[in-house]
Amino acid sequence: MPEHCPVCGQAYEPEPGFYWGAMFVSYFFAVAVFAVSGVALYYLAGDPPLWVYVSTVAVVSLLSTPLVFRYSRAIMLYLFGGVSYNPTWVARRA
């Protein structure tokens, strides 16, 4: 991950250890992935044996890890990093 946005120069890490809090956002995502995949498996597969739950939830969790990692950091940056989306901002080329 670069230190600054290559377009606008926004610092991606406002302070040292900033993304420590993203672990809690990531935890929320992990619980959501566990619950949604478990409940979906219950209704779609008709309550399969325990090993199917464990292996399916493990595979879904592993496959969603890159998304969870990136979105956790992005949400942390938006919530606590003082970053806000500006739809009218235009990059100036020097």
Ligand SMILES: [Zn+2]
């Ligand atoms: Zn930018």
